[in-house]
Amino acid sequence: MAAEIQRTKPQAVKNELEDSELHFVCEKLQKFQVNMVRDFERQLSSMIEDVLQDMRQRELRLHEFRNFAQSSSNGKRSSSSLNFGNNNSTWHNRQQISKKLPPHDISDSPKAATPKKVSETSAPAQRRLPDKVFIARESYLTALLQVDHMRTIYHIFYIILVMFLLNVVLHDYFVEGHFNLGLGTFRSGLQRLHWVLGVWLLEHVFVLALYYAFRGWALVRHRLKKQNSLQRFWSHSCLIMYISSQLVFGYVSCTLCLKFRLPFVSACVLLLESTRLLMKMHAFVRYNAERVIVGKLKTDGKSVGRPFLPSLGCYVYFLFAPTLIYRDNYPRTSHIRWPFAISRLLEVVAIAFLYAFIHERHISEHFADYGREPLNTPQLIVKLFGMILPSMVIFLCGFYLILHSWLNFTSELLRFGDRMFYKDWWTSHTYDAYYRNWNVVVHDWLYEYVYRDVYTHVFKGSKVGASLTVFMISAMVHEQVLGFALRMFFPVMFVLFGVVGVTLVFLMRRAPKILGNIFLWFSLISGNGMLISLYAMEYYARQNCELKIEGWTDYVIPAAWRCYH
Structure with missing residues (x-):
């Protein structure tokens, strides 16, 4: 038991x-x-x-918003809007386009006897990325303003702008005894603009020379098609020369800003125009080099004796067209709407005066004496919060000035049909959507010529690696423009855009729509206020404080800090 x-x-x-x-x-x-x-x-x-x-x-x-949901049934363009074409793709920027090579590839390479796939489809495991499409369509705000409700909100903003300008004018007259109208800011900001115009003309000579250099590379490469090693040596040599010329082009524009000591506005005009031309040149070379290497279709069974090269007229139109994506042809409008174009130009002038008023009544008033006046923490906080709303006005008006008024003005003069320069970024609830929809023109270029190539050839299908590369390049270019325009190293833009902005992209992907949109606007308002305030503090601190350079740390520590510590 x-x-x-x-x-x-x-x-x-x-x-x-x-x-x-x-x-x-x-x-x-x-x-x-x-x-x-x-x-x-x-x-x-x-x-x-x-x-x-x-x-x-x-x-x-x-x-209400019929322009977003309906297409023109008769195919005719009315006096107030463009023919939108297919209603399913009017507000979509890209779509899948199957690329089929000809049955007989007549590439200049001797190894072209067997059909080859385009580089993007060479790796079958990688997802095919959609292609940019151009269709005739209006900008979002142009279509929205056809609705009476949105038009009323637009009129309200007009009245707010007019009242703000009247406040500034009356203050100048009754307090200072004269009308200023922001002309002091224009005189100081646009100094040495004739130097900028001269450099701009010389840059266009270089850009036109690139077209003939590209033709020379293509024709010589075609003549060397039977000599594989010599053809490869010629192409590699031209590639090195092309990369070197692009680097020199960007270096010269930055150096001239320092050499001529250009004021902020003139320096921004030169640097932004130089960056635009660099992106245009790369778009032209990247798009057409692939066509030269792959070859051209046979026509009626007869092979083409020379590689396909676009005409000079196509290239010149692309240089001035409001897009950074090269195509031989774009959708065009039938005529120029002069009242529409003049209205957009007047908006550009009005916003320029508004910027001058904001600089004189807010930025200069808050920070012109920074470094000379005694300043404690409460006073600094008051200055920072006092700049939040003016900074938000600068942000919104900058969007409207460049991406709506100026680009629509140039599009109307050139009869450029595709007016999708931005999307409805104001409804975004994640930073992914905001970055995609905020500036479609630049985003398209980064997507077509950076993201796709890095995704296909460098990271082999990794979207995260390709996206981070795009963010870093964009952040560095933004910082380069601001740094050389202000003639100082103060990488706040790089930190906010390349570090904080990228972090928020991953943190906000699963945010609810309402809360995400609220947080997006809160971060934009506070971030722009902090950005403009910090740059203004550093700029005036370098002018007002007599600081000695005693070691390498003095180059790194901001002058805004060293003035009071």
């Missing part, structure tokens, strides 16, 4: 352990089930909310 008890005791302990383990596993499974159900309910609720919101937006567009 005792022996049986001794045998059953370990068995009971074993059963008890198994029961406890089973109970533990059941608890974990129940907890996992509860979490799964809760996450599923949350996701389902979010999906239902998205579907209902999309249905409400569709109903609104069908009744």
Whole structure:
């Protein structure tokens, strides 16, 4: 009996352990089930909310925003809007386009006997990226302002702008005794503009010379098609010369800003125009070099004796067209709407005066004496918060000035049909959508000529690596323009754009739409206020403080800090 008890005791302990383990596993499974159900309910609720919101937006567009939901049935262009074409693709920027090579590839390379795929499809495991498409369409705000409700909001902003300008004018007259009208800012900011114009003309001579250099490379490469090694040496040599010329082009524009000591506005004009031309040149070379290497289709069974090269007229039109993506042809409008073009030009002039007023009444008033006046923490906080709303006006007016008024003005003069220079970025709830929709012109260039190539050839299908590369390049270019325009090293833009902005891209991807949009606007308002205030503080601190350079740390520590510490 005792022996049986001794045998059953370990068995009971074993059963008890198994029961406890089973109970533990059941608890974990129940907890996992509860979490799964809760996450599923949350996701389902979010999906239902998205579907209902999309249905409400569709109903609104069908009744009010007809330009977004309907296409022109008769194909004719009215006096107020363009023919939008296909209503399914009017507001989409890219679509999948199948690229099929000719049955007989007549590439200049001797190894072109077997058909080759385009570089983007050479790796079958990689997802095919969509291509940029151009169709005739108006800008978002142009279409929105056809609705009476949006037009009324537009008029309200007009009245706010007029009242702001009247406030400045009356203050100058009754307080200072004369009308200023921001002319002092224009005189100081546009000094040495004739030097900028001269450099701009010389840059266009270089850009036109690139076209003939490209033709020379293509024709010589074609003549060397039977000599593979010599052809490869010629192409590699031209590639090195091309990269070197692009680097020299960018270096010269930055150096001239320092040599001529250009003021901020003139320096920004030169640097932004130089950056635009660099992007234009690369777009032309990148797009046409692939066509030269791949070859041209046979026509009626007869091979073409020379490589296909676009005409000079196509290249010159592309240089001035409001796009950074090269194509031989773009959708064109039938005529120029002169009232529309003049209205956009007047908006450019009005916003320029508004910027001058903001500089004199807010930026200069808050920070012109920074470094000379005694300053404590409460006073600094008051200055920073006092710049938040003016900075937001600068941000919004900068968007409207460049991406809507100026680009629509140039498009109307050139009869350029595709006016999608931006999308509805103001409704974004993630920074992914904001960066995609804020500046479609630059985003298209980064996507076509940086993201796609890096995605295909460098990271071999990694979207994260390609995206980070695009962000870093964009942040460095933004910082380069601001740094050389202000003639100082103060990488706040790089930190806010390349570090904080990239971090928010990953943090906000699963944010609810309403909260995400609120946080996006909060971060934009506060971030722009901080950005402009810090650059203004550093700029005036370098002018007002007599600081000595005693070591390498003095080059790194901001002057705005060293003035008071």
